[in-house]
Amino acid sequence: MISLERVSKTYGTGPRAVQALSDIDLQVPKGTIHGVIGLSGAGKSTLIRCVNLLERPTTGRVIVDGAELTAMSASDLRQARHQCGMIFQHFNLLTNRTVFDNVALPLELMRESRRTIRERVMPLLEMTGLTDKRHQYPAQLSGGQKQRVAIARALASRPKVLLCDEATSALDPQTTTSILALLQEINQQLGLTILLITHEMEVVKSICHRVGLISGGRLVEEADVGDFFTAPGTQLGREFLNDFLKLEAPRELVERLDAESGQNSHPVVRLTFSGDSVSTPLISRLAREHGVDVSILQAKVESIQGRTLGLMIAELIGSETQTRQALATLKSFDLHVEVLGHVQRTD
Numbered sequence: 001m002i003s004l005e006r007v008s009k010t011y012g013t014g015p016r017a018v019q020a021l022s023d024i025d026l027q028v029p030k031g032t033i034h035g036v037i038g039l040s041g042a043g044k045s046t047l048i049r050c051v052n053l054l055e056r057p058t059t060g061r062v063i064v065d066g067a068e069l070t071a072m073s074a075s076d077l078r079q080a081r082h083q084c085g086m087i088f089q090h091f092n093l094l095t096n097r098t099v100f101d102n103v104a105l106p107l108e109l110m111r112e113s114r115r116t117i118r119e120r121v122m123p124l125l126e127m128t129g130l131t132d133k134r135h136q137y138p139a140q141l142s143g144g145q146k147q148r149v150a151i152a153r154a155l156a157s158r159p160k161v162l163l164c165d166e167a168t169s170a171l172d173p174q175t176t177t178s179i180l181a182l183l184q185e186i187n188q189q190l191g192l193t194i195l196l197i198t199h200e201m202e203v204v205k206s207i208c209h210r211v212g213l214i215s216g217g218r219l220v221e222e223a224d225v226g227d228f229f230t231a232p233g234t235q236l237g238r239e240f241l242n243d244f245l246k247l248e249a250p251r252e253l254v255e256r257l258d259a260e261s262g263q264n265s266h267p268v269v270r271l272t273f274s275g276d277s278v279s280t281p282l283i284s285r286l287a288r289e290h291g292v293d294v295s296i297l298q299a300k301v302e303s304i305q306g307r308t309l310g311l312m313i314a315e316l317i318g319s320e321t322q323t324r325q326a327l328a329t330l331k332s333f334d335l336h337v338e339v340l341g342h343v344q345r346t347d
């Protein structure tokens with residue numbers, strides 16, 4: 001539904017030029033929710049604004065629903081933009097218009113009749129839970145209600161794509177949850193394709209099917225959300241994940257970790273379980289088959305897109321041969337094993 005081909009964007013020229021995006025290739029299939037995550041300044045806003053050409057890419061092609069926006073005349077582009085609804089972090093509502101009139105605005109600009117406008121706006125207010133607020137002004141609404149108005153307005157032109165620019169970043173956690181649930185409902189009920197940018201892993205975890213990681217204007221990693229949370233492919237991905245899970249080895253242990261194994265040391269591992277391995281009694285197996293004791297330092301279970309994800313940091317205590325065999329057993333299962341280092345035995 002959305003296809004970016006080698007999209008690059010440079011702001012300014014000469015020595016002050018800023019390369020905000022470099023050679024971005026991105027495919028978002030119809031009906032999916034695709035997240036792009038990255039740190040501040042990575043290029044997220046530029047990327048999403050290039051999709052509806054609020055920013056025109058310096059080079060590359062943008063194709064939405066089979067039509068190349070980057071090749072269109074200004075008037076064709078105005079029409080094509082109706083296919084792309086957009087919502088923003090700070091809602092961008094018109095303060096002197098009521099809720100109803102804000103939602104009606106795109107339809108007025110499309111010169112729809114008053115009757116059509118009413119027929120379209122009322123179900124959207126119903127869907128977003130705003131029917132009883134329709135005569136109120138933005139100043140009378142909470143942040144979550146304002147974002148609901150913005151969502152209803154974005155849907156008024158019956159777009160095929162919804163672009164969300166940090167749509168929940170200004171909201172408290174509870175309101176964020178309700179807005180994400182609404183976006184998911186819209187995706188499922190209307191089959192709308194959603195591209196969202198965020199710096200919050202929680203958003204990706206809650207509703208995205210796929211995720212891309214952007215850094216320095218480049219898409220450095222892309223994966224299904226379950227895979228990304230199980231085994232990110234880049235150091236930055238691992239940092240995002242660890243930050244989100246807050247699952248780090250205790251500091252006093254990290255200070256004692258050696259990269260190399262030795263005769264009198266044993267490994268400290270981070271295990272990420274998913275799929276069948278969640279229910280496999282691994283720890284008792286390591287003890288029974290290899291004589292290795294497992295000392296659990298931290299553990300956590302998360303549910304991500306219907307998949308259970310278990311995480312554990314543990315010391316494998318045994319001789320070098322025993323722990324090597326135990327690691328081989330662990331690696332033969334459907335789980336991700338990362339050796340964080342080795343600690344000297346204290347016994």
Ligand SMILES: Nc1ncnc2c1ncn2[C@@H]1O[C@H](COP(=O)(O)OP(=O)(O)OP(=O)(O)O)[C@@H](O)[C@H]1O
Binds near residue numbers: 038
């Ligand atoms: N209009 C502009 N003119 C010049 N440079 C810009 C402009 N907009 C963005 N940039 C620069 O482009 C780079 C990417 O910015 P962008 O806003 O896309 O990042 P971001 O990931 O959305 O960051 P944030 O999360 O802080 O909003 C940054 O170095 C930024 O300073």
